[in-house]
Amino acid sequence: MTDTAHIKGSPENGANISYALWMRREVVRFERQWPPMEASDGPRVGFSWEQLERELGSLAVTPSQKAMCHDLVSGVRKQAICKPPEMVLREILCLAGVLMDESFRPELGEGEMT
Numbered sequence: 001m002t003d004t005a006h007i008k009g010s011p012e013n014g015a016n017i018s019y020a021l022w023m024r025r026e027v028v029r030f031e032r033q034w035p036p037m038e039a040s041d042g043p044r045v046g047f048s049w050e051q052l053e054r055e056l057g058s059l060a061v062t063p064s065q066k067a068m069c070h071d072l073v074s075g076v077r078k079q080a081i082c083k084p085p086e087m088v089l090r091e092i093l094c095l096a097g098v099l100m101d102e103s104f105r106p107e108l109g110e111g112e113m114t
Contacts, residue, residue: 023082030087037086049077052092060099069099 053073060066072095080088098104 020082023079027083027087030090031084034086036084049073056092056095056099059096061102062105065099065104072098 053069056073057066057069060069076088076091076095079091083091
C-alpha cells in the first residue's frame with residue numbers, strides 16, 4: 001500500500017467527494033434557473049471580504065447576529081471559488097436579509113460554524 005492509498009477510501013474523502021458533487025449539482029441547478037448573462041460594459045463593483053463583513057455586521061440588528069457575521073461571510077468566501085459570481089451575490093443578499101431580520105433569534109453555541 002502506498003502512503004496515499006489509505007486516504008482514497010477514507011470516510012472523510014468520501015464525504016468531501018459527496019460534498020463536491022452536491023455543490024456541482026447546486027451550481028448546475030442555479031445556472032439552469034439563472035443562465036449566465038452577457039457582461040455589460042458598465043462599471044464593475046469591487047470590494048474585499050473584510051469590507052463585506054464590516055458592512056453586513058453594521059446591518060445586524062442584534063449582538064448575536066453581529067457575532068455570526070464573521071462565520072457566515074467565511075462560509076460564503078470558502079465556497080465562492082466553486083460558484084458563479086451571481087450565485088455568490090445571491091448568498092450575500094440572503095445573509096443581509098438574515099442579519100437584518102429582527103425576528104431571527106439564533107442561539108449562540110448551537111452547531112458551531114467553521
